[in-house]
Amino acid sequence: MSIDLHSLAADGEPESPDGPLTKISLGQEYATIAACRISIMNSQLLDSVLLQTDFPELKLHASGKVRDVYLLDQERLLFVATDRISAFDYVLATGIPHKGRVLTQISLFWFEFLRDLVPNHLIAADVRQYPAALQKYADQLQGRSMIVARAEMFPVECVVRGYISGSAWKEYKATGHVCGIELPKGLRESDRLPEPIFTPSTKATTGHDENIPFTEMAGLVGPELSRQLREISLAVYSKAAEFARQKGIIIADTKFEFGRTAQGITLADEVLTPDSSRFWPADKYEPGRAQDSFDKQYVRDYLEAIRWNKQPPAPGLPAEVASQTSQKYVEAYHLLTGRDLDV
Ligand code: PZK
Numbered sequence: 001m002s003i004d005l006h007s008l009a010a011d012g013e014p015e016s017p018d019g020p021l022t023k024i025s026l027g028q029e030y031a032t033i034a035a036c037r038i039s040i041m042n043s044q045l046l047d048s049v050l051l052q053t054d055f056p057e058l059k060l061h062a063s064g065k066v067r068d069v070y071l072l073d074q075e076r077l078l079f080v081a082t083d084r085i086s087a088f089d090y091v092l093a094t095g096i097p098h099k100g101r102v103l104t105q106i107s108l109f110w111f112e113f114l115r116d117l118v119p120n121h122l123i124a125a126d127v128r129q130y131p132a133a134l135q136k137y138a139d140q141l142q143g144r145s146m147i148v149a150r151a152e153m154f155p156v157e158c159v160v161r162g163y164i165s166g167s168a169w170k171e172y173k174a175t176g177h178v179c180g181i182e183l184p185k186g187l188r189e190s191d192r193l194p195e196p197i198f199t200p201s202t203k204a205t206t207g208h209d210e211n212i213p214f215t216e217m218a219g220l221v222g223p224e225l226s227r228q229l230r231e232i233s234l235a236v237y238s239k240a241a242e243f244a245r246q247k248g249i250i251i252a253d254t255k256f257e258f259g260r261t262a263q264g265i266t267l268a269d270e271v272l273t274p275d276s277s278r279f280w281p282a283d284k285y286e287p288g289r290a291q292d293s294f295d296k297q298y299v300r301d302y303l304e305a306i307r308w309n310k311q312p313p314a315p316g317l318p319a320e321v322a323s324q325t326s327q328k329y330v331e332a333y334h335l336l337t338g339r340d341l342d343v
Pocket of ligand 1: 063121150
């Protein structure tokens with residue numbers, strides 16, 4: 001990162017003995033100073049950033065930190081990936097140019113790549129094939145949206161881990177197992193697992209998803225369906241992770257969501273994106289420590305540097321950080337697909 005926040009802090013506020021910054025309001029101030037000093041984000045880029053969707057006559061079906069889902073009719077939903085970015089559990093005030101298109105195009109790539117393994121919910125992603133009533137929103141939708149088949153969603157997250165990180169690392173350190181799966185002794189943080197493991201979770205009512213043993217999943221959705229979801233999840237992860245690894249990206253873990261449609265068990269939601277997975281740059285992989293994130297590292301470094309207290313309101317990002325982050329998303333797309341994101 002080219003910004004030296006400590007030098008910025010030095011000629012702004014006096015440094016307190018326990019560090020340069022403690023309060024969120026100061027953090028925002030420095031974000032602004034940094035943004036002014038480094039560069040004004042190219043105004044065309046800024047124009048293209050979508051933080052909020054707005055389709056007044058459509059019914060919002062669900063909304064996440066990054067994506068908005070609208071109800072089109074009884075059979076179909078409209079998924080839109082915005083350029084919002086979250087870090088440390090909060091959506092930041094600044095969007096990331098191209099992010100929504102990168103997430104959408106990565107999911108589309110994997111849907112195609114995985115189509116022989118599992119049916120998916122995609123109906124259309126070319127706006128010209130969307131209903132006439134949506135054509136007036138073509139600018140908001142192109143490249144970042146999909147029409148998908150409405151599924152009866154299963155109330156579990158199907159998580160697969162090929163490496164030990166995050167909540168699984170915490171659980172393993174404390175207990176030696178993860179979601180009821182006994183793991184070898186002596187694993188280090190970020191180690192590759194002997195084989196990928198299926199570690200389902202439930203959507204917690206507040207905050208984070210809760211890891212559950214397979215037996216608990218079986219109680220929730222039934223043992224036969226649980227076995228099928230585990231088998232599909234592991235097969236999908238293994239095929240994709242092997243491919244990504246050849247392209248220089250380690251997919252350490254990922255979360256799938258499935259539902260039932262006319263096609264049977266159907267892969268839904270976004271698939272194997274940096275938002276639903278941990279992407280690590282393979283050339284920097286070093287077990288024994290937490291790994292840098294492929295996409296969000298500049299953002300995390302910046303937020304740590306300004307000492308954001310990780311309470312709302314979340315700060316914005318300097319143009320330089322947003323721009324570098326944008327480039328990482330575009331790079332991930334390029335590495336995986338070999339294609340250029342059309343800008
Ligand atoms: C569905 N979500 C989660 C994702 C959000 C929320 N094919 C489908 N049919 C019915 N429902 C869903 C899907 C899918 N995929 C998934 N919510 C509804 C979700 C993204 C953003 F706000």
